[in-house]
Each structure stands twice: as C-alpha cells, then as structure tokens.
Amino acid sequence: MRRIISLLLENEAGALSRVIGLFAQRNYNIETLTVAPTDDATLSRLTLTTVAGDDQIEQITKQLNKLIEVVKLIDLTDGEHIERELMLIKVKSSGAQRAEIKRTSDIFRAQIVDVTPNAYTIQLTGTSEKLDAFIRAISGSTVLEVVRSGVSGLARGEKVLTL
Amino acid sequence: MFENARPYRDTVKVKLGKSVKTRGIEVEMLSGADILVRSLQEENVEHIFGYPGGAVLHIYDALFKQNSIRHLLVRHEQAATHMADGYARATGKPGVVLVTSGPGATNAITGIATAYMDSIPIVVISGQVQSHLIGTDSFQETDMVGISRPIVKHSFLIKSATDIPLAIRKAFYLATSGRPGPVVVDIPKDMTNPTDLAPFQYPKELSMRSYNPASRGHTGQIKKAVSMLMQAERPMIYTGGGIIQGNSSEVLTRMTRLLGFPITNTLMGLGGYPASDRQFLGMLGMHGTFEANNAMHHCDLLLAIGARFDDRVTSTVSRFCPYAKIIHIDVDPTVISKNVVAHVPIVGSVNQVLEQMLVLIEQELPGRTEKQEKMLSAWWEQIEGWRGQDCLRVNTSHGSKVIKPQQVIQALYRHTNGEATVTSDVGQHQMFVALYYPFDKPRKWINSGGLGTMGFGLPAAMGIQIARPDELVVCVTGEGSIQMNIQELSTCAQYGLPIKIINVNNRALGMVKQWQDMQYEGRHSHSYMDSLPDFVQLVESYNHVGFKVTDIDELDSVLEEALSLKDKLVFVDVLVDPDEHVYPMLVSPNGSLRDMWLKKGVRT
Numbered sequence: 001m002r003r004i005i006s007l008l009l010e011n012e013a014g015a016l017s018r019v020i021g022l023f024a025q026r027n028y029n030i031e032t033l034t035v036a037p038t039d040d041a042t043l044s045r046l047t048l049t050t051v052a053g054d055d056q057i058e059q060i061t062k063q064l065n066k067l068i069e070v071v072k073l074i075d076l077t078d079g080e081h082i083e084r085e086l087m088l089i090k091v092k093s094s095g096a097q098r099a100e101i102k103r104t105s106d107i108f109r110a111q112i113v114d115v116t117p118n119a120y121t122i123q124l125t126g127t128s129e130k131l132d133a134f135i136r137a138i139s140g141s142t143v144l145e146v147v148r149s150g151v152s153g154l155a156r157g158e159k160v161l162t163l
Numbered sequence: 164m165f166e167n168a169r170p171y172r173d174t175v176k177v178k179l180g181k182s183v184k185t186r187g188i189e190v191e192m193l194s195g196a197d198i199l200v201r202s203l204q205e206e207n208v209e210h211i212f213g214y215p216g217g218a219v220l221h222i223y224d225a226l227f228k229q230n231s232i233r234h235l236l237v238r239h240e241q242a243a244t245h246m247a248d249g250y251a252r253a254t255g256k257p258g259v260v261l262v263t264s265g266p267g268a269t270n271a272i273t274g275i276a277t278a279y280m281d282s283i284p285i286v287v288i289s290g291q292v293q294s295h296l297i298g299t300d301s302f303q304e305t306d307m308v309g310i311s312r313p314i315v316k317h318s319f320l321i322k323s324a325t326d327i328p329l330a331i332r333k334a335f336y337l338a339t340s341g342r343p344g345p346v347v348v349d350i351p352k353d354m355t356n357p358t359d360l361a362p363f364q365y366p367k368e369l370s371m372r373s374y375n376p377a378s379r380g381h382t383g384q385i386k387k388a389v390s391m392l393m394q395a396e397r398p399m400i401y402t403g404g405g406i407i408q409g410n411s412s413e414v415l416t417r418m419t420r421l422l423g424f425p426i427t428n429t430l431m432g433l434g435g436y437p438a439s440d441r442q443f444l445g446m447l448g449m450h451g452t453f454e455a456n457n458a459m460h461h462c463d464l465l466l467a468i469g470a471r472f473d474d475r476v477t478s479t480v481s482r483f484c485p486y487a488k489i490i491h492i493d494v495d496p497t498v499i500s501k502n503v504v505a506h507v508p509i510v511g512s513v514n515q516v517l518e519q520m521l522v523l524i525e526q527e528l529p530g531r532t533e534k535q536e537k538m539l540s541a542w543w544e545q546i547e548g549w550r551g552q553d554c555l556r557v558n559t560s561h562g563s564k565v566i567k568p569q570q571v572i573q574a575l576y577r578h579t580n581g582e583a584t585v586t587s588d589v590g591q592h593q594m595f596v597a598l599y600y601p602f603d604k605p606r607k608w609i610n611s612g613g614l615g616t617m618g619f620g621l622p623a624a625m626g627i628q629i630a631r632p633d634e635l636v637v638c639v640t641g642e643g644s645i646q647m648n649i650q651e652l653s654t655c656a657q658y659g660l661p662i663k664i665i666n667v668n669n670r671a672l673g674m675v676k677q678w679q680d681m682q683y684e685g686r687h688s689h690s691y692m693d694s695l696p697d698f699v700q701l702v703e704s705y706n707h708v709g710f711k712v713t714d715i716d717e718l719d720s721v722l723e724e725a726l727s728l729k730d731k732l733v734f735v736d737v738l739v740d741p742d743e744h745v746y747p748m749l750v751s752p753n754g755s756l757r758d759m760w761l762k763k764g765v766r767t
C-alpha cells in the first residue's frame with residue numbers, strides 16, 4: 001500500500017543522507033521525496049512516499065524514528081490528509097495543437113507559465129493521480145520534458161506535526 | 164608505565180596564557196586539539212586505543228602533553244576498535260578509538276560494524292583532511308561519515324573547533340544511553356590547529372529534543388505480561404545481550420528463581436544468568452542445546468528480554484515457537500515485532516522493566532494454584548527428559564591420544580575454575596566455548612556475535628586486560644582467526660599484556676569445513692589452512708611463551724603451566740581432531756527449533 005510519511009528533521013548536514021541511506025540499507029523503497037527547511041530554520045520537513053505492507057511500514061516508521069536527527073514523524077495515510085504535487089511539463093505545441101493543449105490545461109486548471117512559438121511550459125498542481133491523468137490527456141502531443149516535485153502533504157483538520 | 168610521560172602542562176595558562184570573558188565568566192582559549200583532549204578528560208576517559216597519522220598529528224601532540232589519558236598504540240586500526248570494544252564489553256564504560264583519515268578510518272570500519280551489531284558503546288575519533296580539501300580527492304581523504312553511516316548509532320563531522328566539546332558530550336551520551344552503539348566523530352585537521360584558539364567550555368547539561376531513549380516500561384503492558392506469566396503452563400525465558408549491556412543480570416536472576424521457570428541465553432546473553440544453575444538450559448539457536456531448543460519449541464509462553472530474535476536463534480521464522488504467546492521487552496522499539504510478532508511488546512530499559520515486573524510477581528506469586536504448580540513440574544519433567552539426552556557428551560575413543568576440541572575447553576574450564584574472562588574469535592571454537600564453558604557471571608564472555616568478526620578475539624582480550632590488569636584473560640581462537648589480527652602480538656609485547664591464548668588448531672577453517680561436509684558432499688573448497696606458521700616460534704620471536712600440545716595426556720599439564728606464568732603472554736597451540744563438528748546443529752533450511760543434528764548422521 002502507498003504511504004505518505006512526513007517528518008521533521010534537524011536541519012543539519014548529513015541528516016538527509018541518513019534518511020535516504022536507511023531506505024537503501026534496509027531494502028525499502030522511496031517513490032517520491034521532497035525536503036526543505038520550515039518556518040523554524042533549525043528544522044527541515046521531509047515528505048516521502050513509499051509502497052509497503054503493514055509490517056514493513058511499522059519497521060520503516062520505527063527505524064526512521066530511531067535516527068537521531070528525526071525529531072517527529074507522522075504517517076499521513078493513517079488519517080485524512082491533503083496531498084499535493086507540483087509538475088512542470090514542456091509540450092511541443094504549434095498550429096492547431098496550441099488551442100487543444102490550452103483547452104486541456106484549462107480543464108485541469110493548469111497554468112501555462114512559459115510560451116514560445118513551438119512550446120508551452122505548463123504548471124499543474126494536485127494529487128499524483130491528477131498529474132498522471134494530465135499526462136495521459138495530452139498524450140496526443142509531444143511531451144518534451146517533465147519535472148515533478150514529489151508529494152507534499154498535511155493532515156486534515158487541526159492535527160499538526162510540530163514540536 | 165606511561166610512554167613519553169611528562170608532567171601535565173595546562174596549555175592555555177602556561178603556554179599561551181590567553182583567556183576571554185563571556186558573560187562575566189572567564190573562558191579558556193585552547194586549540195581544537197587541546198579542546199578535544201580536555202573534553203575526553205571531562206568524560207573521564209582513561210584509555211585511548213589508536214594509531215597516529217597526518218590528519219591527527221595535532222591531536223597526538225596534545226596527547227603527548229598530558230598524562231591523565233593513556234594512549235595504547237596498536238599495529239592495525241581494526242585492532243584498536245576491537246580493543247576499545249572489548250574494554251567496553253568488560254567494563255560497561257565506553258571504549259575510545261583514535262585513528263587518522265583515509266586508510267586509518269577505513270581500517271576501523273570492521274571494528275565499528277562489530278560494535279554496532281552487538282550494541283557496544285565506543286566512540287571513534289577519526290582525523291579528516293583539512294576542511295578546504297574535503298571533496299577534492301586529496302591525500303588520505305575518505306568520506307568517513309559516509310562510509311560509516313550504516314554501521315554507527317550516530318556520527319558527527321566537526322565544522323569548527325568550538326563545536327568539539329558539544330559533539331564529544333553528545334557522542335558519549337549517545338554511545339552509552341538507550342541501546343548503546345558506536346559513534347564516530349570526524350575531525351578535519353585544521354579544526355585542531357595549535358595556533359587557532361577557540362573558547363573551551365564543557366557543556367554540563369545536555370538535552371536533545373530528537374533523542375529520548377525509553378526508560379520505564381508501560382505499566383498496563385507489564386501487568387498484562389505478569390498475569391500471562393502466572394497463567395502459563397509451559398513458560399520459557401529467553402534472554403540476550405540486552406541483559407549484559409543493561410546490567411540486569413542480578414534482577415533477572417532474582418526474577419527467574421522466584422518464578423522457577425526454565426531459562427535460555429543467546430550467544431550474546433551468556434553469563435546473564437548463572438549457567439551452572441539448574442534452571443538454565445544452555446544456549447539456544449543454531450548450535451543450542453537439545454533441551455533449550457526443544458523447550459523453546461514446545462513452550463506456551465515465551466518471555467524474551469533484551470534479545471532480538473536473530474535468524475541464528477529463530478531458524479525458520481514461520482515454524483518458530485508455534486504454541487507460544489510472546490512477551491518481548493527491549494529498549495529499542497525497532498527490534499520488537501521485526502522478525503517475530505510480539506503479543507505483548509514492552510519498550511523500556513530492561514533493568515527498569517524487570518524491577519517493575521518483580522514487584523508485581525512478588526504480589527501475585529502466592530496466589531498461584533496447586534494446579535498451576537503441578538503444570539510447571541510436569542513441564543520441568545518434560546525438560547529433564549530432554550536434558551537426559553546429554554547432547555554435549557563428547558565422543559572419545561578409549562586410549563586415543565587425539566584431542567577433541569571440546570576437551571580443550573573443558574580442560575580450560577577446570578583449570579580456571581570457570582572464573583576467567585574468555586574472549587573468542589569466530590567459528591567452531593567459539594561455539595565450543597559457548598557450549599562447554601558455562602559462565603556464571605556477566606561480562607566474562609566476550610565474542611563477536613552479530614557480525615561474526617574473525618580476528619576479534621586477541622585485540623578484545625587486550626582491551627580487557629588493559630581494563631583489568633590483574634585478572635586472567637583468555638583468548639580462545641583458531642589457527643584461521645588468530646591470523647586475522649596476529650600482528651597485535653607486538654602490541655602485547657610493548658605493553659606487557661599477559662593474555663593466555665588457546666589456539667584450537669584443526670588445520671582448517673572448521674565451521675566452513677563442517678558446512679561443506681554437511682551440505683556440499685565434503686568438497687572442501689578453500690577451507691583448509693596450508694602453510695601454517697610454527698606458532699611457538701612465532702610468539703617466541705615477540706618474546707612471548709609458546710607451547711604446542713598434540714597428545715591428550717599432555718593437555719592438563721601444559722595448561723597448568725601456561726596459566727601459572729602470570730606475567731607472560733602464553734600461546735598454547737593445541738592440535739585437535741580435524742574432523743570434529745559442532746553439535747547440536749539446527750537442520751536448515753526450513754527446520755524448526757526441534758529439528759536438530761545431534762551428531763554426524765544422527766538427527767531428531
């Protein structure tokens with residue numbers, strides 16, 4: 001099952017490598033990973049998605065918690081949550097195609113953020129499924145380049161991950 | 164005793180004479196190297212095991228100028244880590260290692276991994292190239308923090324001399340608290356520069372928001388566990404290295420005797436419960452006794468304490484303890500339900516949890532019914548039946564001069580009254596000690612269990628001998644293992660370490676050969692030791708004493724003489740039966756704990 005784990009990490013050199021190394025070392029997989037400092041400069045927030053069974057996810061969360069630099073951790077998929085991923089996608093667009101791509105972008109509430117006579121760069125935010133669906137929807141066009149941020153997320157309601 | 168001993172000079176006040184005031188407090192200004200040494204003194208470090216080199220020269224100079232910390236020079240950095248490890252296992256105090264960058268650091272890796280797998284507190288200080296050279300593939304550069312990352316509890320790369328005191332404070336705290344383990348502190352050479360001064364203040368208080376090791380166990384869970392113990396018909400206690408590391412041997416013994424339950428120890432847990440006691444069933448697992456493994460298999464309640472259900476203990480996990488409810492106590496939550504699911508998990512310091520349990524048990528025990536008592540004695544009757552198999556009986560043919568390896572250990576036990584501190588290397592001889600030298604006290608049996616590091620025994624014994632100069636320290640080894648750190652005979656000569664080395668010499672890598680006999684139709688692919696040295700001549704060249712024994716009738720007299728030479732390192736090369744196997748041995752793959760080979764060709 002796909003899981004979204006979000007954790008607060010001491011913003012120190014080498015901390016990220018311990019998290020990533022743990023996954024490699026123990027044969028877990030990381031599907032996506034995103035990390036940046038938070039409003040508190042001493043902390044980074046890291047969100048990762050992984051596919052694992054219940055037993056393995058228990059080990060993953062325990063092992064992550066055991067890392068000295070991991071301050072706090074939450075498995076967002078345990079409860080209701082909001083997840084978002086950002087995608088920038090560069091599509092070849094000329095002639096009649098331009099209008100079609102524009103229409104599809106509007107349907108997905110995507111924004112065209114860069115334009116040249118032959119290409120659009122489109123920005124789209126949403127769940128990973130939505131981004132996948134957009135790529136499928138424009139599969140008639142030539143996709144030149146795709147970059148995705150990986151999943152970020154928060155728990156719904158008043159539940160928070162803070163110190 | 165101390166090489167290069169000179170009166171201690173306070174480098175600041177005498178030599179540099181500088182100090183600054185911060186917030187009204189006078190703070191000494193010291194070089195990074197002096198800060199490091201002073202920090203180690205603050206941690207009450209008495210011994211450092213190490214080897215100098217370019218990146219740590221400033222630190223070695225600072226060590227030269229003091230005499231409260233004694234440095235012991237090894238011949239290979241791996242041995243330094245094993246010495247610190249042995250020192251820590253025997254004393255419970257953290258062992259300290261100092262190595263240089265590059266090859267010094269990489270040589271230390273095997274020893275760090277050994278300590279990691281057995282949860283031993285050591286602090287490894289490695290030199291690093293100057294910070295501006297990091298990442299440029301400079302001379303003797305290696306990414307020590309990166310290389311050691313998967314085998315340390317934590318590590319630090321020093322970014323400024325002012326960071327040293329806090330890093331050292333944290334390193335010792337992390338190494339020794341919770342589930343202990345090795346910590347690496349990597350220090351670039353320019354951070355220890357004698358001309359760059361930084362304020363020295365050793366932190367008294369330490370709080371880490373991201374690290375809170377468990378202490379007391381959950382009261383509700385403990386109540387549940389005790390009530391299960393009271394209900395059990397066929398209970399079994401299984402304990403590991405956590406009892407030793409957690410100094411819980413005494414409370415475990417009290418609790419076990421009070422309950423009257425059978426108990427087994429893992430390889431790492433031997434000595435945690437007195438082995439000569441009737442309730443002790445011997446070691447369990449791959450080479451565990453017939454009675455211990457059978458009692459594990461048939462029990463209806465398993466109380467696991469400070470043990471981690473290693474694959475060498477469980478054999479086939481799906482067939483492990485099929486009738487048992489499992490209570491698992493450990494300080495590290497990750498080991499609970501990792502390999503075998505626990506019905507009642509209890510996270511906490513083993514010592515505290517056992518104390519909590521003991522209080523409840525004392526209350527509950529008088530309420531145990533006659534029926535329950537009967538059930539327990541029936542269980543013991545069954546166990547005595549298994550014990551009656553006498554699975555450790557040694558097969559000797561009458562009148563034969565051949566020495567069986569088991570007899571060597573039995574003789575050693577007799578001649579030391581079972582009171583020696585014994586280290587071992589890895590292989591058949593290790594199992595023979597575990598089975599034939601019953602340890603009654605903790606921290607007397609020192610071996611590399613998790614990683615299984617050949618070459619561990621001699622340097623570990625050296626570390627112990629340093630810590631306990633007047634005690635008898637014996638290293639039981641084999642002709643394969645001893646050659647993996649044999650250069651340390653030189654270190655032993657330098658420091659006059661009177662270790663007794665028993666070389667169980669079967670002219671083969673015995674355990675490899677045993678597996679090849681059993682699973683590869685006797686094809687001994689690279690498992691024999693050709694061109695062995697004459698060990699007696701070899702040790703004599705270091706001015707040690709050597710004996711060679713080939714006849715069973717000489718074994719006792721030679722051992723007696725060897726052990727009587729109290730001030731000398733004595734190497735006893737015992738030529739044993741090359742075809743002996745270690746039994747019992749679990750049937751693998753797909754066997755359960757009751758499926759064992761009892762001797763050659765005979766299985767349950």
